[in-house]
Amino acid sequence: MNFDFHFMMIAMKEAIRYTPVTLLLAFVPFVLGILLGTLIALVRLFHVRILGRLMQVYIVITKGIPVILQILIIYFVMVQGFDTIADRFHWSLHSKDINVIYVALTALFTVAVANISETIRGALMAVNRGQYEAAYSVGMTHNQVLRRIILPQALPAALPMLCSNLIGIMKSTSLVFMISVVDLMNAALITATANYKYLEAYVAAAIVYWVLNGTIEKISLILEKRFSVYRKEGVF
Amino acid sequence: MIELKGVYKAFGRHPVLKGIGLKVAKGEVVVVIGPSGSGKTTLLRCINFLEKADEGELTIGQNHYHFKHASKKDILSVRRQTAMVFQSYNLFNNKTALDNVTESLIITRGVAKNEAEAIGRRLLDKVGLTDKYDAYPCRLSGGQQQRVGIARALALNPEVILFDEPTSALDPELVGEVLAVIKKVAREGITMIVVTHELAFAADVANHVVFMDGGIIVEEGTPQQLFFHPKAERTQQFLKRILPEWNYDI
Numbered sequence: 001m002n003f004d005f006h007f008m009m010i011a012m013k014e015a016i017r018y019t020p021v022t023l024l025l026a027f028v029p030f031v032l033g034i035l036l037g038t039l040i041a042l043v044r045l046f047h048v049r050i051l052g053r054l055m056q057v058y059i060v061i062t063k064g065i066p067v068i069l070q071i072l073i074i075y076f077v078m079v080q081g082f083d084t085i086a087d088r089f090h091w092s093l094h095s096k097d098i099n100v101i102y103v104a105l106t107a108l109f110t111v112a113v114a115n116i117s118e119t120i121r122g123a124l125m126a127v128n129r130g131q132y133e134a135a136y137s138v139g140m141t142h143n144q145v146l147r148r149i150i151l152p153q154a155l156p157a158a159l160p161m162l163c164s165n166l167i168g169i170m171k172s173t174s175l176v177f178m179i180s181v182v183d184l185m186n187a188a189l190i191t192a193t194a195n196y197k198y199l200e201a202y203v204a205a206a207i208v209y210w211v212l213n214g215t216i217e218k219i220s221l222i223l224e225k226r227f228s229v230y231r232k233e234g235v236f
Numbered sequence: 237m238i239e240l241k242g243v244y245k246a247f248g249r250h251p252v253l254k255g256i257g258l259k260v261a262k263g264e265v266v267v268v269i270g271p272s273g274s275g276k277t278t279l280l281r282c283i284n285f286l287e288k289a290d291e292g293e294l295t296i297g298q299n300h301y302h303f304k305h306a307s308k309k310d311i312l313s314v315r316r317q318t319a320m321v322f323q324s325y326n327l328f329n330n331k332t333a334l335d336n337v338t339e340s341l342i343i344t345r346g347v348a349k350n351e352a353e354a355i356g357r358r359l360l361d362k363v364g365l366t367d368k369y370d371a372y373p374c375r376l377s378g379g380q381q382q383r384v385g386i387a388r389a390l391a392l393n394p395e396v397i398l399f400d401e402p403t404s405a406l407d408p409e410l411v412g413e414v415l416a417v418i419k420k421v422a423r424e425g426i427t428m429i430v431v432t433h434e435l436a437f438a439a440d441v442a443n444h445v446v447f448m449d450g451g452i453i454v455e456e457g458t459p460q461q462l463f464f465h466p467k468a469e470r471t472q473q474f475l476k477r478i479l480p481e482w483n484y485d486i
Binding site: 135140 | 284285286312315316318319320322324325326327328329330339340343344388392
């Protein structure tokens with residue numbers, strides 16, 4: 001086996017050039033996932049009647065299906081659905097005119113929301129009941145209790161898990177090459193199509209992913225330290 | 237003045253409070269005693285709607301409330317006229333001692349921040365925590381945390397402060413400092429309902445003692461009456477089991 005370092009560097013350059021696409025695909029679903037995921041977690045925690053049940057069903061389904069299948073299913077549903085509607089209303093626009101990156105974002109978003117809402121629900125449950133009771137007893141409204149007392153304690157507790165959620169999404173973004181989005185990994189692979197040096201391209205992509213995720217991990221550790229000033233130091 | 241009438245509460249099929257009536261005059265200190273599981277704590281928690289009683293009425297000053305039909309607004313209004321000191325302190329973990337005291341003033345009463353902080357410092361001084369303004373709860377001992385809890389309750393200037401076994405989670409050495417603070421507050425004429433197992437303390441500060449068992453008030457009266465001339469057999473039984481421990485102090 002001979003490994004072409006020079007070609008790996010070329011593939012890596014190409015991968016780095018498309019890193020912004022991967023970052024977009026990871027961070028947009030992540031940020032929106034935190035916002036919507038927090039809402040879903042609250043809805044489920046407080047047993048909001050119909051909505052809570054509905055969200056539970058959605059999460060159970062999403063958690064049980066491989067990400068790649070979700071991407072493919074959403075791709076076909078969106079493409080065929082759009083074309084049906086376009087035909088019905090005689091639009092000149094067709095699915096092939098739409099950037100597939102939106103399909104990828106939608107698919108990754110549905111995955112991210114399910115995982116993140118579970119993370120946040122766990123963190124909310126970890127906040128002691130007494131904290132809710134004390135906050136209610138001084139006359140706070142539901143909103144004030146959540147905003148001032150519960151979420152400021154739950155979110156820092158959720159941070160390590162959120163970090164691994166983000167890393168999970170980041171790794172899942174590599175699957176979008178299945179619907180021909182050109183991201184970090186696809187860009188590296190395309191350079192290899194001419195000379196079949198796939199191993200070099202894969203290793204190049206792997207290194208870039210590893211650096212990205214390592215950076216996220218590092219930032220998460222710094223944030224964790226900052227947010228937990230009120231916790232006891234010492235044992236850990 | 238606080239008045240409770242016909243308070244009934246069941247957890248599932250198990251009744252915990254079977255029609256409680258209680259009257260507390262302004263500035264009075266009422267101590268509720270009784271064995272574990274007699275419904276003392278539940279009664280206290282029903283007063284500020286941490287538990288929702290099934291039946292009964294509550295009067296605070298001029299305002300009347302029905303437990304069964306209380307709206308969200310009613311509940312909030314009751315909670316803003318009462319304050320609670322918890323057995324397990326329940327200080328806000330993400331806030332410093334001073335912020336714990338000022339938080340509700342700023343958020344629920346709309347007091348300006350610097351004004352609230354002045355009040356907060358004054359109250360922390362009063363409970364003897366002058367050097368702990370900026371300490372987080374995890375840095376305070378149990379006794380110190382409970383004193384912050386009392387300051388937090390005082391800050392709201394409530395119609396009544398509800399003490400739910402305020403010293404039960406403390407080790408014996410720290411009980412004294414907390415009881416001393418409660419005594420000091422009681423002398424200032426703040427209306428209090430105290431659930432406690434500290435009978436010597438009850439005899440010392442209470443104007444009125446209530447003995448509860450099995451979800452009803454068995455007997456009530458002045459400390460003198462209740463402790464030294466109990467009428468009901470159940471009260472005599474209960475006191476006999478506990479009295480020898482503190483008989484010498486009186």
